[in-house]
Amino acid sequence: MVNTPGALIAAPDTPFNSFAELVKHAKAHPGKVTYATVGPGSIPHLTAEILAKAVKVDMVHVPYKGAAPAMQDLLASHVDLSFETSLATTMTYHAGKRIKVLAITGPNRVPVPPDVPTVAEAGYPGFGVQGWFGFFGPRGLPAAQVDKLNKAAVQAFADRAVRQRMEQLGMQPDTGSPQQFRQFLVQQDKAWADAVKGLNITLE
Secondary structure, X not given: OEEEEOEEEEOOOOOOOOHHHHHHHHHHOOOOOEEEEOOXXXXXXXXXXXXXXXXXXXXXXXXXXXXXXXXXXXXXXXXXXXXXXXXXXXXXXXXXXXXXXXXXXXXXXXXOOOOOOEOOOOOXXXXXXXXXXXXXXXXXXXXXXXXXXXXXXXXXXXXHHHHHHHHHOOXXXXXXXXXXXXXXXXXXXXXXHHHHOOOOXXXX
């Protein structure tokens, strides 16, 4: 139903103000830049490791037990970076000038904030990592019910007010048929499996 592109954000006291400056700083100080996530194997963790591999930098993962303590330590500059999956949260702190938004990690720019480039635009074409939400049902759900539910969902998301609200929250409506969703799931499974190969991520 929606894609949820994330953002790479930095603490207020970091010596870089753009994605290019971050990469330059990280290469000059290998193993010194730290980033917070909500835990090993989470989407923010995978996004960070995929990005580090793509731009050839060495960063230190600092896992937290939840988004709130991770954000608090970022705001206090105890860690340098965070890979956020919620643009709504990101924009709340960005509006107060308490963080720096360096790049959008999804494949496309978002309306909020419109002036922040994607990682791909910042010099790494082809990079695009984002979350998504879809509707699932139990195995064996009759095709007629699947189609009825899908039609209702598509109609709801076609409402202009709903779409505008989603975009304000940093979500990008992306409705389709059940068949398209099944194909998307197969593609996602392969894409994530290929992306994490060689990352040496250990779950706790």
